[in-house]
Each structure stands twice: as structure tokens, then as C-alpha cells.
Amino acid sequence: MNAPLPPQAMRKPLPPIVVEKLKALFGERFSTSDAVRDHHGRDESPYPPLPPDAVVFARTTEEVADLVRLAVDHRVPVIPYGVGTSLEGHLLALEGGISVDLSQMNAVLAVNAEDLTVTVQAGVTRKQLNNEIKASGLFFPIDPGADATLGGMAATRASGTNAVRYGTMRENVLGLTFVTGEGRIVRSARRARKSSAGYDLTRLLVGSEGTLGIITEVTLKLYPQPEAISAATCSFPTVEAAVRTTIETIQMGVPIARCELLDALTVKAVNARNKLGLPELPMLLFEFHGSPAGVAEQVAAVQAIAREHGAAAFQWANQPEERSRLWEARHNAYFACLQLKPGSRSFTTDVCVPISRLAECITETIRDTSTSPLPAPILGHVGDGNFHCAILADPGRPEEIEEAERLNRRIVARALAMDGTCTGEHGVGMHKMDFLRDEHGDDALELMARIKRSFDPQNILNPGKIVRV
Amino acid sequence: MNAPLPPQAMRKPLPPIVVEKLKALFGERFSTSDAVRDHHGRDESPYPPLPPDAVVFARTTEEVADLVRLAVDHRVPVIPYGVGTSLEGHLLALEGGISVDLSQMNAVLAVNAEDLTVTVQAGVTRKQLNNEIKASGLFFPIDPGADATLGGMAATRASGTNAVRYGTMRENVLGLTFVTGEGRIVRSARRARKSSAGYDLTRLLVGSEGTLGIITEVTLKLYPQPEAISAATCSFPTVEAAVRTTIETIQMGVPIARCELLDALTVKAVNARNKLGLPELPMLLFEFHGSPAGVAEQVAAVQAIAREHGAAAFQWANQPEERSRLWEARHNAYFACLQLKPGSRSFTTDVCVPISRLAECITETIRDTSTSPLPAPILGHVGDGNFHCAILADPGRPEEIEEAERLNRRIVARALAMDGTCTGEHGVGMHKMDFLRDEHGDDALELMARIKRSFDPQNILNPGKIVRV
Numbered sequence: 001m002n003a004p005l006p007p008q009a010m011r012k013p014l015p016p017i018v019v020e021k022l023k024a025l026f027g028e029r030f031s032t033s034d035a036v037r038d039h040h041g042r043d044e045s046p047y048p049p050l051p052p053d054a055v056v057f058a059r060t061t062e063e064v065a066d067l068v069r070l071a072v073d074h075r076v077p078v079i080p081y082g083v084g085t086s087l088e089g090h091l092l093a094l095e096g097g098i099s100v101d102l103s104q105m106n107a108v109l110a111v112n113a114e115d116l117t118v119t120v121q122a123g124v125t126r127k128q129l130n131n132e133i134k135a136s137g138l139f140f141p142i143d144p145g146a147d148a149t150l151g152g153m154a155a156t157r158a159s160g161t162n163a164v165r166y167g168t169m170r171e172n173v174l175g176l177t178f179v180t181g182e183g184r185i186v187r188s189a190r191r192a193r194k195s196s197a198g199y200d201l202t203r204l205l206v207g208s209e210g211t212l213g214i215i216t217e218v219t220l221k222l223y224p225q226p227e228a229i230s231a232a233t234c235s236f237p238t239v240e241a242a243v244r245t246t247i248e249t250i251q252m253g254v255p256i257a258r259c260e261l262l263d264a265l266t267v268k269a270v271n272a273r274n275k276l277g278l279p280e281l282p283m284l285l286f287e288f289h290g291s292p293a294g295v296a297e298q299v300a301a302v303q304a305i306a307r308e309h310g311a312a313a314f315q316w317a318n319q320p321e322e323r324s325r326l327w328e329a330r331h332n333a334y335f336a337c338l339q340l341k342p343g344s345r346s347f348t349t350d351v352c353v354p355i356s357r358l359a360e361c362i363t364e365t366i367r368d369t370s371t372s373p374l375p376a377p378i379l380g381h382v383g384d385g386n387f388h389c390a391i392l393a394d395p396g397r398p399e400e401i402e403e404a405e406r407l408n409r410r411i412v413a414r415a416l417a418m419d420g421t422c423t424g425e426h427g428v429g430m431h432k433m434d435f436l437r438d439e440h441g442d443d444a445l446e447l448m449a450r451i452k453r454s455f456d457p458q459n460i461l462n463p464g465k466i467v468r469v
Numbered sequence: 470m471n472a473p474l475p476p477q478a479m480r481k482p483l484p485p486i487v488v489e490k491l492k493a494l495f496g497e498r499f500s501t502s503d504a505v506r507d508h509h510g511r512d513e514s515p516y517p518p519l520p521p522d523a524v525v526f527a528r529t530t531e532e533v534a535d536l537v538r539l540a541v542d543h544r545v546p547v548i549p550y551g552v553g554t555s556l557e558g559h560l561l562a563l564e565g566g567i568s569v570d571l572s573q574m575n576a577v578l579a580v581n582a583e584d585l586t587v588t589v590q591a592g593v594t595r596k597q598l599n600n601e602i603k604a605s606g607l608f609f610p611i612d613p614g615a616d617a618t619l620g621g622m623a624a625t626r627a628s629g630t631n632a633v634r635y636g637t638m639r640e641n642v643l644g645l646t647f648v649t650g651e652g653r654i655v656r657s658a659r660r661a662r663k664s665s666a667g668y669d670l671t672r673l674l675v676g677s678e679g680t681l682g683i684i685t686e687v688t689l690k691l692y693p694q695p696e697a698i699s700a701a702t703c704s705f706p707t708v709e710a711a712v713r714t715t716i717e718t719i720q721m722g723v724p725i726a727r728c729e730l731l732d733a734l735t736v737k738a739v740n741a742r743n744k745l746g747l748p749e750l751p752m753l754l755f756e757f758h759g760s761p762a763g764v765a766e767q768v769a770a771v772q773a774i775a776r777e778h779g780a781a782a783f784q785w786a787n788q789p790e791e792r793s794r795l796w797e798a799r800h801n802a803y804f805a806c807l808q809l810k811p812g813s814r815s816f817t818t819d820v821c822v823p824i825s826r827l828a829e830c831i832t833e834t835i836r837d838t839s840t841s842p843l844p845a846p847i848l849g850h851v852g853d854g855n856f857h858c859a860i861l862a863d864p865g866r867p868e869e870i871e872e873a874e875r876l877n878r879r880i881v882a883r884a885l886a887m888d889g890t891c892t893g894e895h896g897v898g899m900h901k902m903d904f905l906r907d908e909h910g911d912d913a914l915e916l917m918a919r920i921k922r923s924f925d926p927q928n929i930l931n932p933g934k935i936v937r938v
Contacts, residue, residue, distance in 0.1 A: 112823060112825060113720070114716050114720070114823075114824060114825035115823040115824050115825045115854075116719065116720070117823065137720070156665055157663075157664075157665040157669075158665075159663055163663060167640070168663050170663070170669065170672070171636070171640055180912070180916070184912040185912070186910070186912050186913050186916065187909075187910070187913070188913070189890075190885070190888050190889055190890050190908065191823045191888040191889070192821040192822055192823060192854055192855075192884075192888070192889045192890040192893065193821065193823070193824070193853050193854055193855075194626075194628055194632060194637050194639070194821055194853050194855060194890075194893050194894065195626075195821060195890035195892065195893060196625055196626040196627075196676055196819075196890075196892045196893065196894050196895060196896040196897070197890045197891055197892050197897060197901070197904075197905055197908055197909070198676070198897055198905050198908075198909060198913075198914075198917055198935055198936070199673060199676065199677060199681070199917045199920055199921075199935070199936075200626075200639065200669075200672045200673055200675065200676055201909075201913060201916060201917070203639070203669045203672030203673070204668060204669055204672070204673055204920075206669065207665050207667070207668065207669055208668060212668070223722070224719075224720055224721060224722035226722065227722070247583050250585065251582070251583065251585070251606070251693055252693060253692070253693035253695065253696070253759075255724075290722075291763075291766055293762060293763075293766060294762075294763055294766065297760055297762060297763065350665075352661040352662065352663055352664060353661055354581060354583075354584040354586065354660045354661060354662070355583060355584050355662070356581060356583035356584045384662050384663050385584075385661055385662055385663075386661075386662075386663065415661075416659070419659050419660040419661070420659055420660070420661045421658075421659050421661040421663075421664035421665075421666045422666055423664065423665045423666050424661065424663050424664060424665065425663065425665050426665060427665040428665070428666060428667055432666070435666075436666055436667050439659065439666050439667075440656075440666070440667060440670075441655070441656070443649070443653040443654070443655050444655050444656070444657070444667075444670060445667075447649070447655065447670060447923060447924065448667055448668045448670070450923035450924075451668055451673075451920060451923055452668075453923075454916060454919035454920055454922075454923055455916065455919075466667055466668070467667070467668075
């Protein structure tokens with residue numbers, strides 16, 4: 001938590017006129033109850049909650065625009081909220097203000113199956129979307145683990161296990177509707193699959209974490225459900241061998257859909273919790289999508305490469321239940337890891353490096369963390385060069401928090417030295433603002449601050465996140 | 470040419486002190502000769518040239534930064550120049566100033582084969598790049614037809630025939646180095662494959678057409694050279710049948726690499742010039758990349774779909790020479806079309822619509838243009854919903870120019886009404902500035918103008934293009 005929490009003195013209570021107008025606008029959908037405020041002042045980071053002064057539940061883009069115009073008039077912060085699964089303090093109300101909960105904006109507005117696009121309200125979650133479009137034969141692949149809202153996933157430029165094949169939210173948002181910091185409603189792009197028409201407002205909003213605009217609708221790319229899916233797992237003598245296997249697989253052009261790494265400590269944690277009896281070695285989990293023949297070809301290619309790198313305990317599965325069993329280790333990893341240190345929370349790092357440096361980066365990280373009193377198991381989206389170190393610390397013990405932050409700083413510095421990024425997919429929030437300067441430099445940060453002022457001249461949209469203005 | 474050319478009275482000659490300093494900075498690489506200036510004041514649009522006051526040939530990013538700082542001090546426009554293949558008046562020196570030619574910045578700086586990335590100076594052309602990296606087993610797929618520079622392709626968000634599978638420059642630029650309108654050197658991103666670290670400066674520069682920064686280096690994604698490549702062509706009774714074939718192919722998840730449409734008039738033009746004897750009907754050309762078995766599977770799938778839609782004259786080829794022969798119609802189409810009206814130039818439209826509307830859009834366009842005195846053959850990147858209508862007019866006859874613009878306005882209006890864009894890949898330049906407002910609306914244009922001022926407070930970078938400030 002390298003950004004210290006601001007003194008509560010900076011917070012001013014909402015002016016009574018604002019409360020009155022919010023009640024008029026939102027009626028029953030306005031709340032100042034402690035429980036509701038507390039719920040909206042936290043995310044899944046270990047930060048203690050910092051609740052907003054009020055919460056409103058919006059149902060339309062126009063309501064959000066009305067809210068923002070009211071907030072501008074009274075200089076009150078507005079923080080968009082989906083389902084609260086962000087990880088870097090994105091949702092904390094540093095300067096108080098109003099949390100606008102978008103979870104009731106949960107309509108799938110238009111499925112355009114021929115165009116492979118769908119337009120949703122921001123509060124639709126990815127699982128809801130995939131349920132609702134199942135009959136179309138299409139699916140939306142981005143899977144960050146949590147059942148996040150698509151607005152939130154766009155706002156944090158999320159990705160997850162499928163990114164190696166299907167890309168991240170950066171590649172999969174075709175356009176979005178957002179409300180600027182002046183309460184204007186802007187649609188960033190038409191529904192054409194490509195366009196060279198002016199500055200890319202879509203990509204600017206993707207990853208802006210509620211600081212440039214409140215995203216209220218998103219148009220996404222969809223993909224045909226694969227005819228065949230196969231899963232495979234295998235163990236390697238070293239992290240290096242597992243990463244080499246991944247690099248060669250990608251270089252050969254094998255279109256793997258998922259490629260996840262568990263380090264030996266994570267496998268041990270999973271074994272302890274779920275009695276899986278896996279070899280306690282670095283492990284790769286693959287998923288293959290395609291035609292039946294294509295998938296068989298992919299599996300054969302990967303098996304051959306993996307064997308050359310000393311892979312053992314190779315297992316593969318085609319049927320849904322068998323696939324789930326194989327991937328059980330991955331699905332349970334997070335909770336299994338937490339049990340390595342009961343009562344702890346995970347301070348989850350998120351660096352991403354060029355894949356040629358990944359083995360070195362992970363190996364050095366393991367060497368570094370192995371001398372720490374805190375367990376730090378590793379999970380990697382290894383096809384992208386992105387990995388998470390779940391540093392387990394007791395949030396009630398300042399010395400453990402400081403140790404977790406010390407390890408995190410070293411991991412980030414290592415990644416930046418390897419031409420990587422401090423965050424592959426979790427975003428900046430308030431936690432990584434200083435790292436952002438290390439990564440991009442003063443001139444880029446100045447450009448970002450100017451962009452922020454262009455979209456939000458009064459600095460009311462999620463203030464204190466990403467850039468200081 | 471809906472943006473009228475400004476009166477030459479707006480142009481002020483370069484102050485003598487600037488000339489002196491440019492000579493000191495660039496020596497022999499500074500020119501004010503008429504031939505050099507004329508060459509740098511035009512692109513491949515039918516606009517008459519508007520030469521800059523001087524041309525410099527830069528060799529380093531630092532030189533470009535020095536140039537921009539000098540230009541800021543004296544409020545002189547700076548227009549970046551690659552090889553001059555843009556199509557919308559991007560390079561015309563509306564207010565005079567200095568053209569900075571980047572073609573001598575043509576070094577491939579780093580091939581990172583394991584990461585599937587390459588970093589090049591902005592003046593490297595795509596063909597040069599593919600020649601230089603051939604031995605690595607990798608290639609760069611984006612192919613806009615012309616052998617453009619990679620800096621120019623990034624600046625116009627170019628795409629072309631391979632975009633249906635590999636995406637556009639938007640998806641394939643990992644990061645870039647640019648010089649801001651204040652002469653600061655900024656690197657937009659590290660070399661990680663994904664990142665959520667702050668606002669997406671990379672995507673903001675991609676498509677900014679020299680108005681936000683001068684791109685001097687680009688880091689690109691590379692792909693493994695496909696093990697097998699196959700090409701196919703076939704003819705259809707109607708445009709509708711050809712587009713339906715494309716839609717169903719994509720919906721089935723067949724990973725076609727290229728899918729191009731020639732309308733009947735274009736086929737007729739090609740037959741007339743190259744004696745190919747093709748049926749004078751709408752025609753699709755495909756290219757398939759993958760493993761030998763995978764490619765065979767793709768070809769079979771597409772053949773089956775095409776036959777259901779009445780395809781005839783199906784031909785396919787695996788060997789390079791045979792493939793080239795099949796694609797001859799496509800490669801020669803532009804010049805063949807020009808011969809439909811000797812002495813004409815092509816006023817090339819570039820709309821892109823959701824593919825579900827494409828058949829309707831093309832069919833209505835053909836109906837519309839068929840009553841015009843100007844021939845208007847059509848070429849389409851049909852997998853993306855993007856097509857070009859090459860309206861052939863004599864640039865010396867104002868009534869023909871006006872007719873071409875009238876047809877273009879109707880094509881753009883039709884595309885916008887179908888939720889499409891005025892430009893799929895050619896960019897805005899000076900030609901489409903009014904369309905940009907129709908497409909995005911006043912609020913989005915205001916945001917774009919603020920972004921422009923953030924990056925270029927003095928409005929010296931390619932002024933008068935994309936947005937008015």
C-alpha cells in the first residue's frame with residue numbers, strides 16, 4: 001500500500017442539497033446506510049474499507065449523466081461500482097462522495113450474431129452474458145476468474161486465462177458509451193469491426209478505471225463456441241522447463257487457448273487442501289479449442305514439446321467433467337494458497353514481462369520470496385508473460401504488510417528492469433500510482449494528467465486513482 | 470474534397486532564423502528545392518500538392534525532438550512523412566512548415582524472436598521488415614497493399630487484406646516512441662504483451678496521423694510463418710451470396726487469413742487488362758494459413774459453404790506460383806480499374822459496416838453508382854465489413870470531382886446509417902474531417918480537440934488534419 005490513505009479530515013460530508021436532489025433522482029435507490037456504504041467502499045484488496053458518503057443504484061445512462069452533472073455543480077466525487085472485485089483499492093472513497101452502483105444496469109441490449117458482437121449494459125457480468133447468449137453458438141472468452149461486470153472489466157483492462165488466444169479487454173471492446181466528468185454522454189465508436197476515424201476514445205476508456213468517464217454500455221466481440229475443447233496438464237522439473245515449453249508452443253503457432261503455470265508451492269497448497277496427489281513440481285495446465293482434428297493436432301504438438309523439456313505426469317481430457325477435474329488445481333489455487341497461512345490475506349502482485357524473461361523473472365522471485373517469512377505461491381498466465389505472486393500476510397500486522405509491500409516493490413522493480421509492466425491486468429487503482437511513474441516516466445504521466453483534465457476538468461471521477469492532478 | 474484548400478495567404482514563409490538553424494541541425498539533409506518540396510506535399514489522393522516550405526531528413530529520435538522544439542519556438546508546422554502512400558490529403562502542408570522525412574530512419578532495431586516482437590525505426594517499410602526477419606521464422610502480417618512505412622501504418626491505423634485474422638495496426642502495435650508537440654520524447658509502453666498500467670497512450674497514437682506526436686520507433690507483434698498456405702477463388706451469382714458465404718465462414722470459426730471481394734465491374738476491368746477470362750460476376754478470394762491438415766480442413770469447410778450459396782468456378786492452389794496466379798485479379802485490380810476511364814484518378818471511399826449490413830450496403834452502393842457517369846468498381850476486405858469504391862474521375866474536371874464527392878458523401882451517409890464508420894483503414898486526413906463529426910458527434914469531437922491540445926498545445930503537429938482546434 002505505497003499510497004498512504006489520506007486523512008479523514010480531507011473528507012467533507014455531502015451538502016444537504018445534494019442529498020435532497022439524490023433522493024429526488026433515485027428515490028429508493030439512494031442509500032446512506034452504513035452497511036451499504038461499507039460494502040461499496042472496499043474491493044478485494046487487503047485495504048481497509050473507505051466508504052463513500054452515499055450510494056445510488058443507477059438504471060440508465062441518463063441517470064448517470066444526471067448524477068454527474070449534480071456532482072459537478074457541487075464538486076462531489078463519483079465512483080462507479082460494478083460488483084467490487086477489483087484488487088488495487090480502485091473503489092475506495094478517498095475523498096468521500098457518491099458510489100454509483102451499476103449492477104442494476106444488467107440488460108443484454110443486442111446480440112448481433114452475424115456480426116459476432118453483443119452490446120450490454122455495464123452491470124452485466126461475464127457469466128450472465130455467456131448464459132444469455134449460449135443458444136447463439138457464440139461466447140465471450142475473457143475470464144479474469146471473478147464473475148466481474150463487463151463495465152468493470154473494460155474499466156480495468158482485464159484479461160485472465162484465455163488472453164493468450166483471444167486477447168484482453170483492449171482487443172475485445174469494440175466501443176462503449178460513457179459519461180464524461182462534465183456529464184456528457186459519449187459513444188466512443190460505431191459497431192464496425194475496424195475504423196480509422198479519429199483518436200481511439202474506446203481504447204482510452206478501456207483501462208481508465210472510472211477516472212475518465214463512467215462506462216454505462218459496452219459493445220464486445222464474440223467468438224464461435226469451439227467445436228472441440230481439450231485440456232491437458234503436466235509437471236516439469238523446473239519453472240524454466242515449463243516456460244520454455246510455452247515459448248516453443250507459441251513460436252510454433254499452436255493456437256493454445258489457455259496456458260497456466262502453478263509453481264511448486266501452489267501445487268503443494270492445492271494438494272494439501274484438495275488431496276489431488278499431484279507431483280509437487282511446477283505444473284502447466286493447457287486448454288485447446290478448435291475442430292476435433294485441429295485440437296488433436298495441437299495436443300500432439302504440445303506433448304512433443306513438453307516431453308523434450310522433461311515433462312511428466314501428462315494427462316489430458318476431452319469431456320467437460322474430466323476437463324474440470326484436470327483444471328481443479330487451478331480453480332482451487334487461490335483459496336488453497338490462503339490456507340498456507342490461516343488468517344492471512346493475499347497481497348497479489350501482477351507484473352508482466354516479455355516471455356523471454358519470464359522464467360528468469362519467476363525464478364528470481366521465488367529465490368527472493370523463499371527467504372521471507374511470508375509464503376508467496378505463484379500462479380502465472382504464462383502465455384502472456386504475466387504472473388501473480390500471492391504474498392500471504394496478516395492485514396492486522398503492520399510488519400507483515402510492510403514485508404509484503406517490500407517483496408512487491410522488488411518484484412515490480414525486477415519486472416520493469418526486464419522491460420515489463422507493473423500490472424498485466426489488475427490495473428493501477430491507488431496502490432500502483434508510484435510504480436506508474438517508474439514505468440512510464442514524468443513526460444508520459446504529464447500527458448496522462450492532461451488527458452484526465454480533458455475528460456474530467458473538476459477531478460470528480462474516482463479522484464486519487466491512476467494519476468494525480 | 471469536402472475540406473476546401475485554405476488560401477495561400479495563410480501561409481507565412483519560414484523565418485530566416487529557422488532556415489539557418491535547420492541548416493545547422495541537418496546540414497545536407499535540409500532541402501528547399503522545388504522538386505523535394507513538391508514530392509513531400511502530396512500523397513496518393515487526387516489532391517493537388519501543397520508543398521511544405523522545407524524538408525528535413527531525420528536520422529534519430531533526438532533530431533526529431535530538436536526539430537520540434539525549434540518549430541515550437543517559432544510556431545512553425547511540422548508534418549511527418551514516410552513514403553507518401555496515404556490517401557486522404559494527410560501530407561499536404563496546409564499552413565506550410567517543415568516536412569520531416571523519416572525514410573532514413575530505417576533500421577530494424579531489435580528482433581525478439583522468443584517474444585514474437587520486433588522494434589523498428591518508423592521509416593522501415595513492411596516489405597523491408599519481412600525481408601529482414603525472414604530467417605527468424607516469423608512475419609509481420611499487416612498488408613495495406615502499398616509498401617508503406619511502419620510508422621505511417623501506425624499513424625493511420627492501417628490494416629488491409631490480412632486483418633480478418635491478424636487484426637489491424639491497433640492490435641499489432643505493442644508500443645511506440647514519439648515526440649510530442651512540445652518536443653518531449655515519450656515511450657508509450659514497455660514490451661510486455663499486455664498491461665493495465667494507466668491510459669493507453671499507444672492506442673491513442675495509433676491512428677493519430679501525426680497530429681499528436683511524431684512516431685519515431687514502433688514495437689510490433691510478429692507471428693510464426695504458417696506451415697502451410699492455401700489460396701482459393703470462386704464466383705457468386707450475387708454480392709449477397711458472396712457476403713453470406715463470408716459471414717457463415719466466420720461464424721463457423723474458420724480462421725481465414727484473407728477474404729477479399731471483387732464486384733462484377735472490377736472483375737470485368739481485370740479481364741480487360743489481364744485477359745484472365747474470369748466469369749464477370751462477384752468473386753471472393755481466400756487465403757488460409759495453418760498446418761497442412763488444418764488448411765485442408767478450412768478449404769473443405771469454405772467450399773461447402775460457398776457451394777450452398779451458388780459458388781462456381783472454384784479454384785484452389787497451394788504452391789506460391791499458383792497462389793499468385795489465383796490472386797492476380799486482386800493484385801492488379803487497382804490499375805485495371807483505372808483503365809476503365811483513361812486519364813482518371815481514383816477517389817477511393819473506405820467505409821466499414823457491421824458485416825450483417827455489408828451485402829445491403831454494397832448492393833445499394835452499386836445501384837447508386839450505376840446511374841452515375843463515373844465508373845465505380847468495388848473491392849472489399851469483406852471479412853471486416855470494409856470496402857473501397859474506386860470512383861474514377863478526371864481531376865481536371867470540377868464537375869467530375871463534384872460527382873465523385875457526391876457519391877462518396879452518399880456512401881458515407883449510408884454506412885453511418887448502418888452503424889458503420891466513414892473510414893475503415895485510410896484515416897481522416899483533411900478529407901473526412903466533416904464526416905468525423907457526423908460519425909462521432911460534437912461531444913466526442915470536443916474531447917478529441919482537448920486531447921490534441923494536451924499533446925500539441927501550439928498546434929504545430931500536422932495542423933488542419935483530423936480535428937480543428
